[in-house]
Amino acid sequence: MAGNTFGTLFKLTTFGESHGQAMGGVVDGCPAGLTLDLSAIQEELARRRPGQSSLTTSRKENDELTWLSGMVERDGHMVTTGAPMGFSVANAAARPADYDHLKDTFRPSHADFTYEAKYGLRDIRGGGRASARETVSRVAGGAIARQFLSTLGVQVGAYVERVQDISIPLPPSFHSRDEVDAHPVRCPHPETAARMADRIAEVKKAGDTVGGAIVMVARDVPSGWGEPVFDRLHADLAKAMWSLPATKALELGSGLSGTLMKGSEHNDKFVNRGSRIGTATNRSGGIQGGISNGEDIVMRIGFKPVATVLQPGESVDRKGNKITLEGRGRHDPCVLPRAVPLVEAMACLVLADHALRQRATRLTFGA
Amino acid sequence: MAGNTFGTLFKLTTFGESHGQAMGGVVDGCPAGLTLDLSAIQEELARRRPGQSSLTTSRKENDELTWLSGMVERDGHMVTTGAPMGFSVANAAARPADYDHLKDTFRPSHADFTYEAKYGLRDIRGGGRASARETVSRVAGGAIARQFLSTLGVQVGAYVERVQDISIPLPPSFHSRDEVDAHPVRCPHPETAARMADRIAEVKKAGDTVGGAIVMVARDVPSGWGEPVFDRLHADLAKAMWSLPATKALELGSGLSGTLMKGSEHNDKFVNRGSRIGTATNRSGGIQGGISNGEDIVMRIGFKPVATVLQPGESVDRKGNKITLEGRGRHDPCVLPRAVPLVEAMACLVLADHALRQRATRLTFGA
Amino acid sequence: MAGNTFGTLFKLTTFGESHGQAMGGVVDGCPAGLTLDLSAIQEELARRRPGQSSLTTSRKENDELTWLSGMVERDGHMVTTGAPMGFSVANAAARPADYDHLKDTFRPSHADFTYEAKYGLRDIRGGGRASARETVSRVAGGAIARQFLSTLGVQVGAYVERVQDISIPLPPSFHSRDEVDAHPVRCPHPETAARMADRIAEVKKAGDTVGGAIVMVARDVPSGWGEPVFDRLHADLAKAMWSLPATKALELGSGLSGTLMKGSEHNDKFVNRGSRIGTATNRSGGIQGGISNGEDIVMRIGFKPVATVLQPGESVDRKGNKITLEGRGRHDPCVLPRAVPLVEAMACLVLADHALRQRATRLTFGA
C-alpha cells in the first residue's frame, strides 16, 4: 500500500534513495524457464544512465546491476527459477553533503514540501526517494519483463517525438532501437533530432530546462490482453506512465485530435487481414473496451521541463519565510532522451503483467 | 485480478451487464460512523441516468438504488457500521432481443471483437459487461466516497469544458454544482453551453456523435495525500480516468501547454499563505512528487465521440466476411454531460482511498 | 483491506448481516466458458441451511440464491462469461427486534464487545456481520469454485470425525457425499454417527452446545499447486479454515501425532506409481514445501462449542456493570453438521485460486 510495488502477477518492488546506500528491487512472478541475457539488461541501464552524452546531467554513475537471486545456470546461460529476483545498484556518485543547504527550504515544484507534509520528516539528500534516480530499478525490472515479452513476439519501442515545440512532422509509428539511438537525443528523424539537440544545448547554457513528448508503440501484442472494467490495458498503462516523475499529459491512439472528430469519422472499420481480423485505421490505439485488438498500441506522453534549474529562484523555508535559492549542482536540461528507456520499461511491466493475467481468463488455457 | 475492483483501502467492486438481471456492487472499507444522506446518493445516479434530457439517449431507467447491508439506523439517520455495503440497481429497460442481429458481427470501435478474443464467448446483449451502463455502480460507490470526503472538507467538482471544438474561453476552475447543472449540457459558462447544446442537437439529427473535454477540480485536499513511487496521487487518478469508457487524453495542471514551457517559467513558487504554505501559480495541478500540496487538483479528460452511430457502416463478421451494419437503437450523441458525474465519482473513490492510506504513514497518527 | 474479500485470482467478496436486507456477494475471476449446474449450487446451500434437521437451529431460511450477472445461456445451460457474478440471498426469517435487549450488553465469547471496540458502534441484530449467517455467501462462492475444480478432476469432501469426545475409530480418508449425508450428523461411520446424534440431542435438551472436529480431504489435486514462501498451499488453506467462526485447532497430514515422531519415522518415501511419482505414506498431507505433491490433501479442523447457550450467564454491560443474561432465542447445539459444507467451500475457493495461480508459473503454460 505504500506504493513501491507495481503489477499484480508480474511484480516489481523498488527501494533506494538518490544518495543512500544503494538502489535496488525485487522482480517477483517472472515465469520459470526464461533464458536471460544479462548483458542486454545492463545495456538498458546504460541508456538511462546519467552522463551518457553532453545533453544530460554530468553526474556519473556506472549503474552496475548485481543480481542476488532467482536464477540458475543451465548450459552456460542464466535461467529464471520462478523464485523472486533481488537486485541492487550501487550509488557511486553519492554526494549527500551537497544538499545540506536545502535542509530547511522547499525547492519550487520539487517534492520537498509534500514529503515533509506527508511524513513529518524527509531525506534531503538529492530528493531522497523522490529523486528520479529511483527509476534505475524500474529499468532493471522492465528489462526482465521485456525478455519475457520477447518469447511471445511482443516488441516495445519509444522515442522522443517533440522537444518543447520542435516535433517530428510525421504521425507516430514503430522505430527500431537502432533508428532511435542513432542520435543521442533519441529522435529517429535525423533533421528533427539535430534541431532538438541545438535547443537543448541552448537551454543548458542558460541553466534552464525543457520538456516535450515521447511516443511509445507496442507491436504484435496478441488480442485479448487487458481486463475490464477498472484494469483496462490502457488504464494500467496510464498509471504506469503517470508514475514517471515529469508526466503532464497522456494520449492514446487518436488522442486529443480524436476528441475533435465525429463518431462516424473516428470509428475503426474491421477488415479481414487473412490470418487475423484487423482494423483499417487505428484511432483506438490498439485497445478497445480496455482489451488489446492486435493492432499497434500507441501512446504519447507529455513531459514537463524538470524543476531543477540553475537560475536563482524565490521560495520559502519551513517557517514560511521568503528565501532565495541559488541554482547549483548537476542537472539535466532535458530528461526526454533518458526517459525513453523508462517509458519502455513501464510499458513492458504492464504488458508482461497482462500477459500472465490473460492466462487465468478461460476455462482451458490455450483454447 | 479480473479488474472489477477499484481501490486498496476504500474499495469498490462492481458487477452487472447492460441487459442482465441487475447492476450492483460492494463498497468495502468505508469507515464506520459516517452518517449517510441516501437521497443525495440517489441524486448522483439521476445525474448519470439516461433519458434525463433531449441531449442524451432515450433509454429510460429509473436507476433506483437498493442498499442491502452495511448500515444501521441511529437517531433517524442511516450510519455506516464498517461492514461492506452491498447494493443493486435493476435493469428496467433491458431489451436483450434488440441485439440478436449482432450475434455474429463486430461493431467498429466497440468491445465486441476484443471480448470474444479474450474470453472465447461474449454476452451480446447491449455490450454486456462492456456497456457504459456498468458505470451506474461507480456513481453509487463514488457517492459514498464523496460523503466520506465531505467530513474532511474536500470538495470534488467537474464540468464540460469543451464539446468538439466549442470550448469555454477561460482557464479551468472550481464551479459549484448549481452552476454546472444550470444547463443540461453541464457547462457552467452559459453562452458556451448554449453553443454546445446546438452542436449536440445538430449531431444527433445526423445520427452521429461528438466528444470533447471535461475538467475535474478537487478543492481543499489536505497536503500529504498520495504515495510515492508507483501510487502517486495523480497516477491513481489517471488510472481512474482512463478506466472510463471513452477517455483518449488526460492532462494534469499545466498539461500539454506546460510541456512547451521552460523550467524557469513552469516552476510554482512557494508563498506564505498565513495558515499554510501555498504556491503562487498552480502549474503542478495540486500534486508534487505524487503527493497533494494543498492547492486545487486540476485534471482535464478528453473523450472521444462514442462509437454507436445511427449511420450504416462497414464491418466484418466472426468469419471475417464483409458486412454492412445498419445503425439502429437508442444512442447518446454526446456522453459528456452524463460523464460529469462519472468523473467526479472516480475522483472521489481515489481521494477517499488515499485519505485512508495517509493514516498509515506516520508513527503517531495525527502527529 | 477490510477483510471481506478472499482469494487473489479466483476471488469471493461477501456482504450482508444476519438480520439485514440480504446476504450476497460477488465471485470474480472464474474463467469464462464454465457450464454451471445452478441447482447443484442451490443444493450446497441446502446443506448449510438452518432448520434442515432436528440437530440444528430452528430458524427457517429457504436460502434461495439469485444470480444477478456473469452468465449467459448457451444451448440450454448457463455458462460463465468471465464477468463478475453477483448474487444475493434474502433474509426471510429476520427478526431484528429479538435482539433489542442486547443493545447495551456484551454476550460472552461473542463478538459484541470486540466489534464495538473496533468500530465504535455495532449492528446488534443477531450479531450483524459477525453472525455465522454470513457463511451462506461463502457456500455460494465455494460451489462455483467446486464446479471449476471438477473440470480439472479435483474432488473435495469433508465429514464430521468427532463430536466432543465421540470419534470415528479410523484414520482420515475420502468419503463420498452419499456416505457423508446418509446421516444428518454428516459422519460417514454409522455407529459413530448414531452416538453423536444422541450426544447432540442430550446437549440440546440442556440448552448447551458441543464442538468437535471435521476432516477435509481433497483428492486428485495435481502436483505443483501452491506458492512458496508465504502463500504455501496449506498456509492459504489454514487461513481459510481459521476464517470460519468457531475454529480452535488445525492439523495437516500427520498433524499433532507427527510432532511426536522422529524424522526417520516421519518421512514419506517416494515410490514409483507407474503414471506418476507418489509417496508410500502421506504424513505430509499431500503438501511438501507448500506445494501439492499429488497425494490426498488431508486437514483436520477442530471447532469449539458455539457461544450461544440457552442457560443464564453473567456478563457486563457497556459501562462495566455486572448483569445476568437470560438464554433465549434459536440456537444450534452443534454446528459441525452444518459446518461440513463451509469447510468444503473454503477448501474449494483456495484450490480454485491456486489452480489459476499455477498457470502463471512457467514460461510456456502447459509445458
Next chain:
Amino acid sequence: MAGNTFGTLFKLTTFGESHGQAMGGVVDGCPAGLTLDLSAIQEELARRRPGQSSLTTSRKENDELTWLSGMVERDGHMVTTGAPMGFSVANAAARPADYDHLKDTFRPSHADFTYEAKYGLRDIRGGGRASARETVSRVAGGAIARQFLSTLGVQVGAYVERVQDISIPLPPSFHSRDEVDAHPVRCPHPETAARMADRIAEVKKAGDTVGGAIVMVARDVPSGWGEPVFDRLHADLAKAMWSLPATKALELGSGLSGTLMKGSEHNDKFVNRGSRIGTATNRSGGIQGGISNGEDIVMRIGFKPVATVLQPGESVDRKGNKITLEGRGRHDPCVLPRAVPLVEAMACLVLADHALRQRATRLTFGA
C-alpha cells in the same frame, strides 16, 4: 501473487536462495518517524543463526544484515523515513557443490519433487528457495515490526513448550526473553529444558530429528485489531504460522481441549477490570469474532521433525528408479530453539499490519 510478499499495509517481500548470492528483502509500509535500534535487530538474527549452540546445525553464518535504504540519521539515531527499507544478508557458508549428488534425486519429505513439478526446473543448491535459510529475511522484517509495536506497548514472546513428548507441566503464559534464552533450548522451565536438551543430544547422535511445540503469547494488544470476515486476526496469524517450514498443527486459546468442552463451560465471562472490560478466563485466546479483545493472544504451533536425517533412506530419482540416499552434510536435530524467533517475527508482522489497518476503521481516527 508469487507468494514472496506478506502483509497488506506493513509488508515484507523476501528473496534469496540458500546457496545463492545473498538473502534479502524489502520492508514497505513501516510508518515514518520510528527510531530504530539496529543492534537489536542484529540480535534477533543471532537468535535464528545456525551454529549458535551444540543443539543446532554446524553451518556457520554471521548473518550480518546490511540496510540499503529507508532511514536517515537524526540526533545520532537512525529513523525511518516512510520509504521502503531494502536489506541483504550475505551467504558466507554457501557450498553449492555439496549438493551436486542430488541433481536427479528427490529427497523424501523435502520440496525437491514439488518444486520440479511446479516450475519444471529447480535450484538444487541446498533446497534453493525452499531452504529454511529463507527465514533469515523474515526475522529482519519482523524485528522492524516489533520495534513499531513497542511504541504501542505490545510485546510478543515465544518459547519451546514441548520437544517430542517432553513438555512443560504448566499452561501457556508470557515469558520474558531473559527467561526464554536462559537455556539454549529456549524453554523457560529449567528442569524441562534440561530434559529437552538431553533428548536432542541423543537424537543428534543417532543422526535423527525431533519436533515439538512452540507457544506464542502477544501481550497488551489493544482491543479492536483484526478484520472480519476473512482477515480475522487469528486467520492472518494462522497463515503466518503455517507459512513456516515445518508447521503441522496450530491451536488458539483453549485449542484442542476447548473442542472437548461444552459451551456453558467454554464461554469467557466478561468482567470489569477498572480501566477496561476484560474476561475472567481466556479460552478465546485473546480474539473474539476475529478481533482482539485486550487479553493475551495465545497460540501453540506444532512442528514436525525436520526431514533431513543423517541415516540412509530410500527414494526415487527423476525417472522413478529406486535409489538409496546417503545421509550427509550438516543438519539440525531439532529446529525448535531456532524457530522461536521465527514465530515471534511472523506474529510481529501480522500484528503490525493490523495495527495499521485498524487506523482506517473509523470515521475519525482516535475517536
